[in-house]
Amino acid sequence: MERSIQQLIERYLSVSFLVNKRGAALMKCELDDVTHDQYYVLRHIYKRGVCTSTELADVFAVNKSAITAMTNRLVEKGMIERGRGEDDRRIIALSLTEKGRKWLEETEQNVYELVEAIMTKLSHEEIEQFIQTYEKLAMILQEMGESK
Amino acid sequence: MERSIQQLIERYLSVSFLVNKRGAALMKCELDDVTHDQYYVLRHIYKRGVCTSTELADVFAVNKSAITAMTNRLVEKGMIERGRGEDDRRIIALSLTEKGRKWLEETEQNVYELVEAIMTKLSHEEIEQFIQTYEKLAMILQEMGESK
DNA sequence: ATTAAATAGTTAAATAATTGAACTATTTAG
C-alpha cells in the first residue's frame, strides 16, 4: 500500500473517532432525558412524518430487535406512538406524539446553536466542501452496505 | 440564524450520523471478537506504547469507570496487561500483550484495506482537504471540551 | 511532621444499545 495513502487512513481513523466521541459528548448536554441514539430516531421520524422499524434498522445499520428496544423506550417516554397499517397489517407506523414533536423542535434549536458555534470557526466554503465530501462518503458506504 | 447555515447544520447532522453508523458496521466485520470501542482502545495503547485509564477516559470523553470496564474485558481476552508504576504507585500502566500487539497489527492491515477501498473513490486532494478540516474540528471540539 | 485535599483507579447498581435465535402474524407466489 502506498505510504501517503496509509498516512491518510491513519489520520482519518484517529480523527473521525475523536470527533464522533467528543461531538456526542457535547451534544448529550442538550438532550436531557433522551439519549444520543434516541435523538436520531426522533429526528428521522420527524423528517419522514411516519416510518417503520425496518426502515430505521436499515438507516441505523442495526438489527430490527435493536429498534424495537429503542422505540419501546421512546413510547414509554411518550415521545412516539405506534399505529397499525391499514393496507398491510404487518406494518407498524411510528410517528411522533405532540410531546415528541414539541420536544424535538425545541431541542433542535439548541443543537443547531451548538453546531453553529463550532462551524462558524471555519469558513463557509470550507464547511460546504467538507459536507460535500462527507455526503459522497455516505453514498459510497451505502453502496458497499447494499452489495454485501 | 441564517438560513444557509441552518441547512449546512442539518446536512451535517444527517450525514455524520449515517457515516459513523455505517462505517462502524462495516469495520465490525474485520474485528472478530473485539468490539469497535475496544479496537480504538488497543489502537491508542499501541500508538502510545503505554497509557493510563485517566488518559483513555480523557481521549474517549467518558468516565474512568467506563474505561475500567473496557480494560477488564481486554485483560480477560489477553490483549492488554496492567503494570504498577514505580514512582507513583497510584498509576497503572496499560500495555499490549504480545497477543494484543500481533492481533492489532494484523487487523490494522484489514481495516486499512477497507478504508482504502472507500477513500480511493475520491481524489487525493479531496481526501486531504477533508481530513484537514476534520482535524480542525477535532481541535475546536477539544478546546470546547476543556473550557467546560 | 501531620493532617487535609487532590489524584488514580475500582466497585456496584442501574440504564441503554446491540446481537442472534426463536417466535407470531400477515402477505405474496408457485
Added chain:
DNA sequence: CTAAATAGTTCAATTATTTAACTATTTAAT
C-alpha cells in the same frame, strides 16, 4: 392453497455507560 417471504416482537446474553461510594497513594498547607 400451501410454502416462502416479510414485519415485527421476545428473550437471553454481552457491552458500554453513568453516578456514587470507596481504597490507596501522593501533594500541599499549616
